[in-house]
Amino acid sequence: MNKIAVAGSLHYDIMIDAHHRPEKGETVMGTACRYKFGGKGGNQAISAAKHGSEVRFAGAVGADEQGRFLVETLRQAGVDASAVAVVADAPSGMSVAISDREGDYGAVVVSNANQKIPASVFQNARFWDSVSMLVLQNEVPETINIEAASAAKQRRIPVCINAAPARPLSEPFAALIDILIVNAIEARDMCGIEVEDLASAQHAATLLAERFAKVVVTAGEHGVAWCEAGKAAQALPARKIKLVSTHGAGDCFVGALCASFTAGHSLAEAVASANAAAARHVSQPAKP
Numbered sequence: 078m079n080k081i082a083v084a085g086s087l088h089y090d091i092m093i094d095a096h097h098r099p100e101k102g103e104t105v106m107g108t109a110c111r112y113k114f115g116g117k118g119g120n121q122a123i124s125a126a127k128h129g130s131e132v133r134f135a136g137a138v139g140a141d142e143q144g145r146f147l148v149e150t151l152r153q154a155g156v157d158a159s160a161v162a163v164v165a166d167a168p169s170g171m172s173v174a175i176s177d178r179e180g181d182y183g184a185v186v187v188s189n190a191n192q193k194i195p196a197s198v199f200q201n202a203r204f205w206d207s208v209s210m211l212v213l214q215n216e217v218p219e220t221i222n223i224e225a226a227s228a229a230k231q232r233r234i235p236v237c238i239n240a241a242p243a244r245p246l247s248e249p250f251a252a253l254i255d256i257l258i259v260n261a262i263e264a265r266d267m268c269g270i271e272v273e274d275l276a277s278a279q280h281a282a283t284l285l286a287e288r289f290a291k292v293v294v295t296a297g298e299h300g301v302a303w304c305e306a307g308k309a310a311q312a313l314p315a316r317k318i319k320l321v322s323t324h325g326a327g328d329c330f331v332g333a334l335c336a337s338f339t340a341g342h343s344l345a346e347a348v349a350s351a352n353a354a355a356a357r358h359v360s361q362p363a364k365p
Contacts, residue, residue, distance in 0.1 A: 080207045080334075081212060082133045082135065082205065082212070083132060083134050084118065086214065086216035087116040087118060087137075087147045087148075088170040089112070089115065089172075090114065090115030090116075091111075091172070091173045094108045098175050098181075098341070107175075112144070115172055115174075118189070120214055121239065121328045122353070123156060130335070130336040131207075133157040133160060134160060135160040135204065136160075137161065137190045138164070138169045144163060169189060170187060170190055171186075172187070177345040199229075208234055209235075210234065210235050210333050210338070213233070214239045214241060214311070222238070222250060227253060237255065237257075238257060239258045239259075239260065240257060240263050241327065252303045255289070257288075258331055259293070259295070260297070273299075274299050278295075278301070279311070279312050286304040286307075286310070289306070292304050300352070301352055303344060303348050303363070313348060316353065316356035325358060329358040333355070334348060337350040
């Protein structure tokens with residue numbers, strides 16, 4: 078059984094390339110614009126499918142052209158999108174991201190239909206058929222995440238959350254989580270440790286493993302650290318690559334890690350596989 082259920086966001090992304098990201102009050106002339114599939118949930122689902130897992134997705138889109146594009150993109154990637162709801166009273170989610178010449182980016186996300194994922198999907202036994210892991214993120218309301226995680230735990234299915242974007246996790250929700258994946262900013266907000274290198278990433282992972290069974294802290298160009306409760310934290314340096322863009326790297330990492338872990342590999346092996354996948358992702362030229 079190597080099927081992953083992902084519940085989360087779908088966004089129609091507008092990607093803009095520019096010399097730099099604008100300061101407050103500044104207008105910057107861009108150099109290119111692309112329209113892409115996005116949303117942490119959708120990106121992680123496609124990454125998991127790309128790395129060998131069967132994937133089922135639960136989410137919501139508007140009754141619009143953008144929503145049809147998002148669902149069709151999932152299907153073309155081999156993701157089961159039968160649990161994606163089409164809502165009439167909200168447009169599809171969207172985001173605008175600006176990538177600078179160094180390859181870094183910033184984004185603004187509008188959730189729209191992602192706020193309206195129906196909880197009823199998680200009460201349907203067929204949704205959980207053969208599922209070996211549930212993957213969540215913080216781009217949908219926590220109430221939805223709790224509904225999904227509670228249903229998974231009732232079936233003894235482990236729950237992984239990529240706690241991004243950063244926001245507090247309620248204690249009832251935190252108690253349902255088996256695997257926590259965070260970046261440097263999210264780790265800092267959750268445990269107070271400034272993650273500036275692999276040593277501090279390991280420190281953050283160790284503290285967070287007091288609350289969660291398995292913790293992974295990504296540290297950008299430094300690499301990644303991880304810790305399992307009761308064990309010493311470990312770290313893996315980032316691969317040396319020529320950076321093109323960091324956009325989507327975290328989602329690629331999460332999908333690859335979950336695919337490897339549900340295939341029976343150890344957390345250390347899954348982290349190494351995800352680290353390699355993310356390195357390939359950030360060094361690839363953007364698709365038109």
